[in-house]
Amino acid sequence: TRVDWLVDLTRGMADELRRAGVGSFGGDLSGAPDGTVVIAVTALGDLPAGREPLLRANARVGESIIVSDVLGRSHAGLLVLLGEVAPSERAGTATQECVGWHRAPRPRYAGDEAAAAGVRCAMDVSDGLMLDAARIARASSVRLDFDGDALRAMARPLEPVVGDRALECALSGGEEHAL
Numbered sequence: 001t002r003v004d005w006l007v008d009l010t011r012g013m014a015d016e017l018r019r020a021g022v023g024s025f026g027g028d029l030s031g032a033p034d035g036t037v038v039i040a041v042t043a044l045g046d047l048p049a050g051r052e053p054l055l056r057a058n059a060r061v062g063e064s065i066i067v068s069d070v071l072g073r074s075h076a077g078l079l080v081l082l083g084e085v086a087p088s089e090r091a092g093t094a095t096q097e098c099v100g101w102h103r104a105p106r107p108r109y110a111g112d113e114a115a116a117a118g119v120r121c122a123m124d125v126s127d128g129l130m131l132d133a134a135r136i137a138r139a140s141s142v143r144l145d146f147d148g149d150a151l152r153a154m155a156r157p158l159e160p161v162v163g164d165r166a167l168e169c170a171l172s173g174g175e176e177h178a179l
Contacts, residue, residue, distance in 0.1 A: 057121070106177075125174075
């Protein structure tokens with residue numbers, strides 16, 4: 001592993017830790033003979049006194065489904081990088097945004113905002129909205145109903161980048177770093 005790569009990795013991780021308002025101690029960085037680098041990260045923390053955790057088992061009938069950030073950018077960026085889609089001329093900077101989001105996501109740390117708004121149920125959208133929503137439904141013993149118009153509106157900004165795969169990106173794309 002090149003030293004300059006490790007220095008860049010360390011700086012990038014330190015920048016993100018500062019942005020998130022957390023510190024670090026130790027870690028695990030290893031590699032494989034083929035040059036693959038493996039980074040293991042474990043996050044630990046304490047809830048402030050009196051604050052309940054945002055559990056996926058806390059969804060109740062009649063509550064709304066809210067997403068803390070735009071969905072689908074990372075998956076759209078991956079499709080561009082893999083050459084599976086050819087962005088249209090009207091994509092403009094959206095293509096660079098999607099590729100950039102895939103390569104270096106900038107999550108919003110919305111846990112405190114969600115708790116302050118009275119949210120009791122949450123999880124990260126790391127495996128795609130549909131799969132993670134199903135996990136919430138199963139854990140909470142509820143059925144989730146989605147507004148089709150809202151889902152299509154969420155996917156619409158991705159259309160210039162990925163065409164008719166925009167809804168797929170918004171619903172099943174992972175690594176979203178949203179709640």
